[in-house]
Amino acid sequence: MPFDVLPEDVLLSILCLCDVYTILTVSAINKSLRHIASSKQLWLSLVQDSTFRAALDLPPPDPEELGSHSTEELIDFVKSSVIGPGPMWPRGCSSATVTDLELPLDEMGDRPAFRLLPGARYILLHSITQAKLYIYDVWNARRVWEHAAEDHTICQIDLVPGTSIARVFLAQPVPVDYSEQHTLHIEEVDFTTGLSRQTFELGFPTSSFGTAYAIVGDYFLCTMLYSLVYDAKIELIPGHIISTYLESSATYHQILAITRLDAFTTYWQPLTEACLTAQLKREPPTTPITVKTALGYDNRPLGTRSVTVHLTVTPNALRRGAYNVDVHGGEIAAPETIMGKISNFITVNRTPSPARQALLSYRFTPTLSCKGECQLRLISGQRVFSTTETSFPRTITQWSGGSIIVPYRQQEWPMRRVPKYVK
Incomplete structure (x- = not known):
């Protein structure tokens, strides 16, 4: 039918x-x-x-x-x-309306560090004086989760789309002999009921924990110290790993790579202390990249050996399951011409020009089947001096007295259309 x-x-x-x-x-x-x-x-x-x-x-x-x-x-x-x-400044450039929501925190006694989570509904607070992490629902100023946390605790949160479920990863330092070891812990939290349950505990402190880490769904990924991908930028999305890394060839191109998670299934092993130690000692496996592209703008590579690029991945609002991938970094300068060298020699006090940077925006559409092909498409590329030129935040969270104010900026409603009458 x-x-x-x-x-x-x-x-x-x-x-x-x-x-x-x-x-x-x-x-x-x-x-x-x-x-x-x-x-x-x-x-x-x-x-x-x-x-x-x-x-x-x-x-x-x-x-x-x-x-x-x-x-x-x-x-x-x-x-x-x-x-x-659009931009907030100069005044009059934006036709946005602003909705301010207030989160009173007078009982905290200090001004904890805060971070608005993706989606701008939940906010993570870290109070050093109380040695605790808190998550609040900004929409109703309700505390939905808290957990003991020492200073220098690393916290990463995955919000399951369309639900009130979150998975919280914690790496807490072990305050013993300044060993720089961490305990790794993951728990699942229901923001509606406030109930939580532990889903993972490493079981032993580790000093091999790196600084690049991500969590999504049932997966947690981190780079290990001294590994060959330690300097990579990594983001996890359902079913895939998105990363940037420096190509090891003589060209030193920055590469944007996307890999299916199930491509690593042959390397998955039970996580024990002995197994972890053995994996760190052996050569890393060849990364089974699904799709990749060299990063560059105007025929110039993006990034250098000393300057890495910045990677941002956000859900695409128009296509469910698709993602916006933004890569921002400095361009490798073109070889200087003879006339340029003469000009530099004559102009002694010449003010140096600002670094050339570029912002590349891609759309990544995963495939629903194992045999289908993913799509990574370059949507736009432009030269910028900083990300603030093209990044117009919809929320700029700030302190006001004993409260955190979260202003939501959105486009004004279009003018009401006057119906046309036929004479």
């Missing part, structure tokens, strides 16, 4: 499970489904979807306010939200 002959309520329920890209594609190529793909109920469901809002760091939805807008206004709001609110 053809898909488009199903009852409208069934088709609407199916489309409510789709992402923005799929809905827009369906409405563009299938005339019989265009009516359902343009229904207000569908776009209301999309605008309030937690995964969509988390990808764009949007504030909590207001169902009553959203319901007052037409379908066309909801679609325009989705498009403008994906583009972003």
Whole structure:
């Protein structure tokens, strides 16, 4: 039976499970489904979807306010939200509205270090005086988790999309003889109930723990000290490892590489102290890279032997399961010409030009099958002096008295459309 002959309520329920890209594609190529793909109920469901809002760091939805807008206004709001609110300065450049949420912390007694987690709903606090880690729900100022933590504790958190479940990785220093050893611990936390359970404990202190680490789902990845990939930048997404590393050939190109996690299954072993020691002593296996590309802009390689690149991976708001991969780094200078050398010799007090840097933006679309091909596509590349030129944060968290203020910046609602009347 053809898909488009199903009852409208069934088709609407199916489309409510789709992402923005799929809905827009369906409405563009299938005339019989265009009516359902343009229904207000569908776009209301999309605008309030937690995964969509988390990808764009949007504030909590207001169902009553959203319901007052037409379908066309909801679609325009989705498009403008994906583009972003633009820069804050100079004044008047941004047409964004700001929603401030306050997190009172007077009982803390100090100003703990804080970090807003991806999605901008939860915030991680580290109080040195109380030797504790806290996670608060910014939307309702509720404490959802706490854990004892000494100074120099390393904490990484994975928020499971579309749920209130988080997995927290902790590497805590062992305060014995300044051995620089860590205990590794992972627990799963339900932010709704506040209940947590331990899912992993290394069982012995280790001094081989590196500084590059990531956690996602049921996987935890870290580089080990003295390993050949210690200087790599690593990000984990479901089913894949995204990394940058310096090519060992004479060209010293920076490489962006993506590898399927299941490509390492032949190397997985039970994690014991003896097994870990043996793995560190032997030569590392050849990395089974799924897809890779040399990083460069305007025919110049990105990064140098002494300067690494910066890697950022975020969910794509339009395509569910796809990711935005941004790589920022300095360009390797082109060979100086004879005229350039003469100019430098004559101009003694010449002010040096700022370092040339580039920002490359990719879209990575994983495959759903083991045999399918992943897609890594370069979306844009531009020369910048710093990431602030193109990075316009939607939230700039700050202290105010004894509270943390989280301002959510979003695009203003489009002007209401005046219906056209036919004379």
